[in-house]
Amino acid sequence: MTPEFLIGNVTLFILAIFLGFELITKVPATLHTPLMSGANAISGISIIGALIGSNVAFDGGSTALSGLLAFVAVVLAMINVVGGFAVTNRMLNMIAGKKRGGA
Amino acid sequence: MEDWISVGYLISAALFIFGLKKLGHPKTAPFGNQLGAMGMLVAVITTVAQMQLTGDGVVDWTLIAGGIVLGSLIGYWMAVKVEMTGMPELVALFNGFGGAASALVALSEIQKYIAEPSGIPTGLEITVTMVAAGLSALVGWMTLTGSLLAMYKLKGGVEVFGKWIRTPTWGPTWLNPVKVLLFLGVIALIIASIDDPTNEQYLWGIIGISCILGIILVLPIGGADMPVVVSLLNSLSGIAAAFTGFIIGNSVLIIAGSLVGASGLILTFIMCKAMNRRLIDVLFKSFGGDGEKQSLTRTKVGSDADEVAMMLDGAQKVIIVPGYGMAVSQCQHAVKEFANLMEEKFDTEIKYAIHPVAGRMPGHMNVLLAEANVPYEQLIEMDEINSEFPECDVALVIGANDTTNPAARSGEGPLAGMPIIDADKARTVVIIKRSLSVGYAGVDNDLFYMDKTMMLFGDGKAMMGDLNTAVKEI
Numbered sequence: 302m303t304p305e306f307l308i309g310n311v312t313l314f315i316l317a318i319f320l321g322f323e324l325i326t327k328v329p330a331t332l333h334t335p336l337m338s339g340a341n342a343i344s345g346i347s348i349i350g351a352l353i354g355s356n357v358a359f360d361g362g363s364t365a366l367s368g369l370l371a372f373v374a375v376v377l378a379m380i381n382v383v384g385g386f387a388v389t390n391r392m393l394n395m396i397a398g399k400k401r402g403g404a
Numbered sequence: 405m406e407d408w409i410s411v412g413y414l415i416s417a418a419l420f421i422f423g424l425k426k427l428g429h430p431k432t433a434p435f436g437n438q439l440g441a442m443g444m445l446v447a448v449i450t451t452v453a454q455m456q457l458t459g460d461g462v463v464d465w466t467l468i469a470g471g472i473v474l475g476s477l478i479g480y481w482m483a484v485k486v487e488m489t490g491m492p493e494l495v496a497l498f499n500g501f502g503g504a505a506s507a508l509v510a511l512s513e514i515q516k517y518i519a520e521p522s523g524i525p526t527g528l529e530i531t532v533t534m535v536a537a538g539l540s541a542l543v544g545w546m547t548l549t550g551s552l553l554a555m556y557k558l559k560g561g562v563e564v565f566g567k568w569i570r571t572p573t574w575g576p577t578w579l580n581p582v583k584v585l586l587f588l589g590v591i592a593l594i595i596a597s598i599d600d601p602t603n604e605q606y607l608w609g610i611i612g613i614s615c616i617l618g619i620i621l622v623l624p625i626g627g628a629d630m631p632v633v634v635s636l637l638n639s640l641s642g643i644a645a646a647f648t649g650f651i652i653g654n655s656v657l658i659i660a661g662s663l664v665g666a667s668g669l670i671l672t673f674i675m676c677k678a679m680n681r682r683l684i685d686v687l688f689k690s691f692g693g694d695g696e697k698q699s700l701t702r703t704k705v706g707s708d709a710d711e712v713a714m715m716l717d718g719a720q721k722v723i724i725v726p727g728y729g730m731a732v733s734q735c736q737h738a739v740k741e742f743a744n745l746m747e748e749k750f751d752t753e754i755k756y757a758i759h760p761v762a763g764r765m766p767g768h769m770n771v772l773l774a775e776a777n778v779p780y781e782q783l784i785e786m787d788e789i790n791s792e793f794p795e796c797d798v799a800l801v802i803g804a805n806d807t808t809n810p811a812a813r814s815g816e817g818p819l820a821g822m823p824i825i826d827a828d829k830a831r832t833v834v835i836i837k838r839s840l841s842v843g844y845a846g847v848d849n850d851l852f853y854m855d856k857t858m859m860l861f862g863d864g865k866a867m868m869g870d871l872n873t874a875v876k877e878i
Contacts, residue, residue: 302529302653310650310658317646317659320421321666328428330678330758330785333671333766337635338495339427339437340668343420344502344642346444346660349451350509350652355467356455363519370512372467378505379475380482381498386441387483388494393434395488395774396767 335392342385348378409457412450413656419443420660424667447656448472488731488772492765496555496634499641503547506644510537510544511611513651518602531598536650538594542614543644549618551637557622558630558765575624580688583620586613621687626845629686631765632675636683639668678760679822702848704840707858709867712834713874715858719797721753722746723789725827726769727762729803729837733864736776739802742868743778745875756782757789757799757825759807790826799830801851803864805843810850818845833857836867 328336354371357364420443426436456462479498486494514537517524524530553571556562561570590613597606625633642664649657676683716722724743730736746752756778762769770783784792793799801808808827812819827833828851839861840852852859860867 302525302532304528306653307528307532310653310655313655313658314646314650314662317662318666321424321663321668322670324421324424324663325428325667325670325674328671328674329430330760331767331770331783332428332430332433333631333635333675333678333760334492334495334771335433335437335767336427336671337638337668338498339433339440340424340664340671341495341499341502341638341641342437343424343440343444343660344499344638344645344664344668345505346420346447346657346664347502347506347509347645347648348444349447349654349657350645350648351471351505351512352448352451352468353455353652353654354509354512355471356463357467357516358463360464364516367512367515367519368464368467370508370515372471374505374508374512375468375471376475376478377501377508379472380479381502381505382444382479383476384479384483384494385498385502386437386444387480388486388491388498389437390434391483392491392767392771393437395771396430396433396780 331396335389335396338385338389338392342382342389345378345381345385348375348382351375351378409450409454410655412446412453413654416443416447416450417656417659419446420663424663443660447660488775491771492631492634492763492768493555493558495765496551496558496630496637499634499638500548500551500555503544503551503637503641503644505544506641506648507541507544507548507611507614509648510540510651511607513537514601514607518604521602524601530601533651534598534601535594536647538590538597538610540644540647540651541610542590542594542617543640543647545611545614546618546621547637547641547644549615550622551618551634553619553622554630554633554637557625558634573624573626575620579620579624583617586617586620589613590617624688625686629679629681631761632672632679632681632683632686634765635668635672635675636687639665639672642666642668675761675766678766681822702840702853704853704857704859706861707834709860709870709874712858712860712871713878715832715834716746716750716798716875717878718750719746719752720750721755721792721796722798722800723755723757723793723796723827723830725757725759725799725801725804725808725825726773727759727802727804727807728768729864731763731768731772732803733866735802735865735868736772736778738865738868738872739773740776740778742800742872742875743782745872749875749878754782755784755789755792757786757827758783759786759804759825760823762804762807786823786825793826793829796830797832799827799833801827801833801835801837802868803837805837805849806845806847808849808851809843809845809847811847817847819847827851828854831856834860836860836862836864838863
């Protein structure tokens with residue numbers, strides 16, 4: 302890892318934080334829960350790290366424990382991702398869907 | 405070709421940004437959610453393609469494919485099965501899983517070093533890895549235990565061997581310095597682990613203390629403030645994902661993680677503002693604990709459905725104030741039926757007053773009432789509807805307590821300063837509630853004892869049923 306690579310990543314980190322602060326401004330109370338739930342599903346992005354960690358030989362060798370931990374991470378992250386987006390969708394259909402029909 | 409694959413991460417990051425932006429507006433929210441899901445799909449495909457096409461390719465598909473399929477099935481099943489009332493708990497649970505996933509990736513990386521010490525990097529890389537892995541573990545495990553406890557607090561308790569045990573709320577003031585000490589302890593262990601990456605005692609120390617931190621952070625906070633806590637934990641799980649991104653040097657993890665971390669924090673502040681609470685007070689001042697509950701010294705004679713129905717005869721305007729009680733008894737359909745009856749029989753104007761934190765999560769009431777086909781235009785937010793109460797004939801409060809408590813206006817006590825629904829300004833107030841008992845804040849509610857208040861003691865669904873029958877018979 303070169304210092305340039307690290308500084309590049311730190312730059313991404315800081316810029317994304319600023320962007321995140323600006324992204325959410327005025328949110329009606331009705332949307333607080335769906336927004337939280339949707340953002341929560343996005344935080345399941347650790348699925349990427351879990352997948353990369355799972356890419357090891359699972360043959361009882363020295364990497365088996367590491368692979369097993371990553372596998373559990375894949376399952377948990379996937380529950381977070383799929384469940385999170387699905388439940389947000391369900392909530393929004395109930396809130397926003399009715400609005401379109403009623404207006 | 406392989407070098408271009410990471411463009412997929414750029415697309416995915418852009419989709420997350422647009423998705424989050426659109427989630428904040430009522431009209432575009434469903435599309436925003438779909439954009440987010442699409443971004444995730446692109447990220448997963450990119451990763452799998454990259455693993456297959458670079459280096460030795462995918463070594464073993466079992467873990468990868470098995471994990472994706474298993475996790476998707478469980479997640480989808482849980483999301484579809486959950487009752488509308490259980491939605492907030494599920495969000496808390498998912499959030500805990502997300503935090504745990506980040507922490508597990510970090511742990512898996514460290515286990516790799518322990519298994520093959522020859523592969524341990526040196527210099528800058530090991531410093532960055534150990535700091536990122538330590539922070540990811542701290543935030544991730546804290547999010548897991550904190551979210552699980554928050555989930556049980558939202559449920560109100562847990563059933564063990566058929567006995568209902570209430571989730572405790574406990575937090576003496578001396579616990580605050582303990583939290584700081586434990587936090588510093590973890591930081592010290594992380595710094596120590598840079599020079600000794602394979603030391604398992606450091607590893608378990610970090611994990612153990614982080615788990616304890618999550619619990620004692622949430623333990624003192626009352627159930628009414630749980631939405632704020634879950635939102636904060638959501639922000640933390642994003643940060644955990646970003647730290648994990650530093651370990652494996654992956655840009656999309658860093659971007660998406662810090663986006664969620666920052667926007668989640670902003671959302672937390674917005675929610676605090678809606679409840680007129682300061683985040684620092686929510687986190688470090690115990691609120692609504694069992695010990696502070698006022699004991700009841702007053703009584704009120706209950707009314708019956710026929711009496712209330714007679715009073716409702718010819719009412720021109722009725723405002724319904726739903727609360728958690730409506731969610732628990734699942735009486736939203738009976739409420740809608742009541743509204744229909746009143747509209748048909750007396751041509752009554754019906755509106756619903758929605759407190760920002762009614763129920764156990766913002767938007768909780770909207771979701772339930774939407775399920776019962778209540779038109780969206782009838783759901784009015786607190787600030788708008790409060791001016792209408794003086795001209796309304798009847799305020800029908802269904803299972804709401806703290807959100808209507810006039811004590812909040814007094815500027816004293818646990819509820820001080822919380823904005824409330826002005827139900828007490830209606831000409832007559834009807835309250836459906838199981839008893840006179842205090843709400844989450846532990847404060848007796850003057851509204852119950854006013855002369856113009858009629859109490860219908862009982863389960864929301866049963867009482868609404870009786871009321872509907874009585875109204876029909878007029």
